[in-house]
Amino acid sequence: MSDATAGEYLWEGERVARWLAQAHGLDRQLTPVSDLLFAAAALGSGERVLDVGCGHGPTTRRAASEVGPYGRITGLDVSSDMIAAAEEIEVSSQAATIDWVHADVTGWEAPYAHDSVISRFGVMFFADPVAAFSSLAAATVPGGRLCMAVWGRREASDLFEVPYQAAAATLDELGLRFEEPPADGGPYSLSDRDASTGLLEAAGWSDVGWSPHEVALPVGGGVSPEEAGAISLDFGPARLITPEAPSVRQQVVDAITDAYRGHLNSDGHVVLGGQVVVITARRA
Numbered sequence: 001m002s003d004a005t006a007g008e009y010l011w012e013g014e015r016v017a018r019w020l021a022q023a024h025g026l027d028r029q030l031t032p033v034s035d036l037l038f039a040a041a042a043l044g045s046g047e048r049v050l051d052v053g054c055g056h057g058p059t060t061r062r063a064a065s066e067v068g069p070y071g072r073i074t075g076l077d078v079s080s081d082m083i084a085a086a087e088e089i090e091v092s093s094q095a096a097t098i099d100w101v102h103a104d105v106t107g108w109e110a111p112y113a114h115d116s117v118i119s120r121f122g123v124m125f126f127a128d129p130v131a132a133f134s135s136l137a138a139a140t141v142p143g144g145r146l147c148m149a150v151w152g153r154r155e156a157s158d159l160f161e162v163p164y165q166a167a168a169a170t171l172d173e174l175g176l177r178f179e180e181p182p183a184d185g186g187p188y189s190l191s192d193r194d195a196s197t198g199l200l201e202a203a204g205w206s207d208v209g210w211s212p213h214e215v216a217l218p219v220g221g222g223v224s225p226e227e228a229g230a231i232s233l234d235f236g237p238a239r240l241i242t243p244e245a246p247s248v249r250q251q252v253v254d255a256i257t258d259a260y261r262g263h264l265n266s267d268g269h270v271v272l273g274g275q276v277v278v279i280t281a282r283r284a
């Protein structure tokens with residue numbers, strides 16, 4: 001990954017503000033991913049669960065409901081703004097207590113050992129993945145479980161590829177050069193089975209399981225092509241290659257909106273496929 005591209009994946013400032021501004025729609029868009037994650041995690045009543053890279057906490061609160069009042073949950077994120085947003089949202093009185101932690105997981109020392117670690121797309125951005133997954137192993141009881149949802153390679157998901165190809169074609173037509181972002185960096189950094197298995201084993205995890213799924217994702221939580229187009233340059237590979245110039249951005253957005261019109265459900269909402277891999281492991 002180039003330095004410029006790596007900077008795009010830092011979870012701070014404006015990037016976090018953009019995520020939080022869309023949190024409601026993103027939660028609905030990613031509910032099918034949560035369903036896969038929680039089915040695989042099979043959390044039991046009373047468990048102590050760590051949700052890593054929890055963001056504003058949608059999966060943390062769901063874990064708290066699943067384990068019930070005798071469980072305990074840690075929601076950990078490197079972004080203070082994400083944790084502040086998480087703390088504002090009410091949790092059911094029937095749910096486990098949640099400890100919200102603002103920290104980089106790498107080097108974080110847990111105050112107690114967790115029975116399981118879960119994550120929805122919060123584990124692909126570590127600067128030193130072996131160190132981060134070693135910290136997670138140290139935060140888990142021997143035999144404890146790790147269960148995380150990650151993206152497959154970029155081109156395996158129309159969610160990324162449809163806007164990316166529309167943006168790339170527009171820039172080509174305008175004669176503007178761009179560097180193709182890596183299809184296995186940033187959000188896709190755990191998309192290679194052998195590499196991911198090797199790094200988890202090096203970090204103290206065993207019995208690594210790999211389960212790819214094709215899911216249908218309602219863009220923006222269920223919106224029209226125009227609304228989906230309007231948010232299409234907030235995240236993803238199309239954003240990375242599109243220059244700031246407003247006239248160029250508008251042409252790219254128009255092209256993406258047009259491409260979205262070919263992917264509507266019966267409600268007229270944009271729905272795109274995503275390849276999600278559920279990776280599971282056990283603390284050695």
Ligand SMILES: C[S@@+](CC[C@H](N)C(=O)[O-])C[C@H]1O[C@@H](n2cnc3c(N)ncnc32)[C@H](O)[C@@H]1O
Nearest residue numbers: 011053054055077078079104105120121122125
């Ligand atoms: C794509 S967001 C996912 C947020 C949330 N899990 C969700 O599904 O809504 C990735 C999250 O991982 C967090 N993150 C990235 N690197 C981290 C690290 N080293 N330690 C803790 N959290 C991290 C980011 O701050 C961000 O909130």
